[in-house]
Amino acid sequence: MQILESCDFGADIGLSVLIDKSLVFISGNNTIEMHDLIQDMGNYVVKKQKDPGERSRLWLTKDFEEVMINNTGTKAVEAIWVPNFNEPCFSKEAMTIMQRLRILCIHDSNCLDGSIEYLPNSLRWFVWNNYPCESLPENFEPQKLVHLDLSLSSLHHLWTGKKHLPFLQRLDLRDSSSLMQTPDFTWMPNLKYLVLSYCRNLEEVHQSLGNSRKLIELNLYNCGRLKRFPCVNVESLDYMDLEFCSSLEKLPEIIGRMKPELEIKTGLSGIRDYP
Template sequence: MLKMHGFSARRGIDVLINKSLISISGDNHLEMHDLLQEMGQSIVHEQCTHNLGKRSRLWNAKDVYQVLKNRMGTTKLQAIHSDISTIPELQLNPDTFKNMHNLRLLKFSAQPNVDNKMHLPEGLESFPEELRYLYWERYPSESLPSEFSPHNLVELHMPNGKVKKLSHNGQFPNIEAIDLCWCTSLVQVPKSFMKNLDKLTRLELAGCSSLKASPELPRNLRQLDLSSCSQLTEVPDLSRCPNVEEIDLCRCTSLVQLPKSIFKNLDKLFRLQLAKCSSLKVCPELPRNI
C-alpha cells in the first residue's frame, strides 16, 4: 500500500518498525498489535458515520454488504477487505464499482465449505483503473470484465473461482503475481495473455483440473505451481526463464514427459516437486543445485 501511494515500501516499513507500530514475524510477515489496529479502525469509522461509501476503508462484512447492495461507493473509498461468508445473498449490479475511482485494494475472502453468497448475474462492467491488488475468492464470473484497464494491477488472486479462460484485451504491465488455484473450469491460458508480462514472478494454477497445456512463460518468473492439474499433458520449456526458483508439478497424473531442455539455465532452481506424477516416464537430468 505504501508503494501504491508513491512511498518507498522498504523505507516506510523501517520507519513503522522503529516507531514500534509494526513488527516482522519469524516467517517474514508484518504484524500489528490488535489495539493499534482497533484504534486505526476507529479513526476510519469516525470519518463518516452516516455514509459508509465515503469512508476510505471498509472491512466489516455488514458495511461492505450495504455499500455494494445500494451502490454507495464513492471516490473516497480506497480499500475493501472483508470475509463475505457471513453476508446475505447478494446480486451485484454490473456497475457496482463504477464510482469507486480510487479503489486500490479489493479483497473478498471466504470460509471453506460455505456457499458463495455473491453473484454476478449480468456480469461486471469493470473494476476501477486504480486497482493494484485484487483478491476475490470464488469469483463468480467466467472472465475478467472486458472494460477493465488493468495497467496498475500488481497482484491478481481468484482462487476457487469460475474463470474459464484467462484472456483480456488490456495490458498487464505491472502484474507480479497471478493466483487462479482450484479454478476447475479454467481450460486455457492463451499465449497472447502471457505476452509482455515482464514483471510476473509468481504463477499459481494448482488444482486447475481442466487445464491441458501451459503457455510459454515470461522470463522473470520465479515460482510456478501447476500441482494437481490432472489433465495437464505438457509443460513449457523453462530454459528461457533463468530466474525460476520453485516448480511444483505434484499430482499431474496425465503428464508423460518433460521437455529435454526444461532445466537448462535454471541455476537458481532449488525446489522441484514431482510426487505422484504417475504417468511420467521421461525426466531430463536434474540441475546440480537441486
C-alpha cells in the first residue's frame, strides 16, 4: 500500500475497486495478496515485450542482469524488484536511461567493486540490502523519495552535506556496521521512522534531528559507540530505543512536548544522567 502511494497510484480508490472485483484481497497480516493465476496473467502481459529493457517491470534476476550487461535499459522501466544479482558491476549507462524508474528493490548482491556511480533521481522506493559502497552517489538527488532502506550496508556515511528530501518518511540503515555518522536531517521535514539499530560504529547523531517534528519511531538499539546525540524532537515520537548504547552517558535534549504514551528504552546503556 505504501509503495503504491509513494508512486502516486491512488492506492485507496484503486485498491477498493480491485477488492470489489475479487482480484485482490487483504490477508490476515495486512498485506495485499492475489490469486496465483492473476499474478501469472500480469507477468504474462509485462513479458509480452520480449526485450527485458523495454518492460515496465523487472523481477527476474536473469532479466535484470541482461539489462545491466548489455546496457539495454529504457524509459519504459518503472520498477525493478529482484532478490539478488551476481554480476560484478552496476551499469551506469543502463541506469541513466531509466528516467522513470520509481521502485528499485534489491535484497542482496555480490557487487563488491564499489562501482555504483549513478542512481535515478526518479526513485520513490529504494531498498538495497547489503548495499556495497561507502556512500550513495553524490549526484543522487531523489527529491520524491519516500522510503530508503539500506540495511546491512557497507556505508561509512550516507552522503556529504544536505539533501533535499521533502517526502522521505522512512530511513532504515540498520546493521550498517561501518556507519559512523548520520546524515543531516534538515531537509527531511516528513521523516517519521529512523532505524539505526546495530550500527555498532555509529558515533554521532546529527543535531538537526531536533527539527524532525514528525518523527514517530527512533531505533538506536545496540549502537555501542554512540557518544554524541545532542537532541531529539518528541512532539510526534511514540518510541525511542537506546538500549545497549553503552557509550552514551546522557539522554539527548528533549525538544517539544512529550506525549504521555512515549516509550523510551535505555536498558544496559551508559546513560546515568536523566532529566
